[in-house]
Amino acid sequence: AQSVAQPEDQVNVAEGNPLTVKCTYSVSGNPYLFWYVQYPNRGLQFLLKYITGDNLVKGSYGFEAEFNKSQTSFHLKKPSALVSDSALYFCAVRDIIWVYFGSGTKLNVKP
Amino acid sequence: EPEVTQTPSHQVTQMGQEVILRCVPISNHLYFYWYRQILGQKVEFLVSFYNNEISEKSEIFDDQFSVERPDGSNFTLKIRSTKLEDSAMYFCASSPDTGTEAFFGQGTRLTVV
Numbered sequence: 001a002q003s004v005a006q007p008e009d010q011v012n013v014a015e016g017n018p019l020t021v022k023c024t025y026s027v028s029g030n031p032y033l034f035w036y037v038q039y040p041n042r043g044l045q046f047l048l049k050y051i052t053g054d055n056l057v058k059g060s061y062g063f064e065a066e067f068n069k070s071q072t073s074f075h076l077k078k079p080s081a082l083v084s085d086s087a088l089y090f091c092a093v094r095d096i097i098w099v100y101f102g103s104g105t106k107l108n109v110k111p
Numbered sequence: 112e113p114e115v116t117q118t119p120s121h122q123v124t125q126m127g128q129e130v131i132l133r134c135v136p137i138s139n140h141l142y143f144y145w146y147r148q149i150l151g152q153k154v155e156f157l158v159s160f161y162n163n164e165i166s167e168k169s170e171i172f173d174d175q176f177s178v179e180r181p182d183g184s185n186f187t188l189k190i191r192s193t194k195l196e197d198s199a200m201y202f203c204a205s206s207p208d209t210g211t212e213a214f215f216g217q218g219t220r221l222t223v224v
Contacts, residue, residue, distance in 0.1 A: 034212055036215070043115075043117075043202055043215040043216050043217040043218045044154070044202060044204075044215040045215070046212045046213075046214065046215075049211075049212050090153075090154060094209070099144075099156055099213070100156070101146075101153055101154040101155075101156075102153065103152075103153040104153060104154075
């Protein structure tokens, strides 16, 4: 069965430190992988995607994600966190038509 | 920058009433979607729509729900005989094709009382 797992409900990091938000997936065939961010009272905003090509994908707001096929992971990273990065982050995988979202990880960046 | 717009931003309705949630997808997009997010829970896929018909739907999308593209710009979700458990944030999204990212609207918060 297709699925996406975000094992951490919440990630706390100090401003200026690197951050990682974890995502693992299970899907048949080659996955299309996405990260979205949701700010309070806002819709989902696209951050980045992996379709094919380089395993390291760069996206909006300085975020990047690394596709690891052997570990079936697509972790979101940023070298230096900002307080304004505090939000809810969703990993998603697309399989032809269906899109499966992870349960979300709340990122708290403290000054 | 083009964006998906949804109206209203907040809808309160009485249990048993019908509601229509409206969305204007990005104009050159061909695929349209509805998702919902119950407070504190994950985002759930409801339905996808292409070429004026439903292409996929989840088990959540039962006979209570329907979608329509009444003209060239709007994409609506109708919920008949609303229930308390229909209270959620409903997101509309569109994409130019199936392999690319979807662009989401800001959502309509539906509260059933």
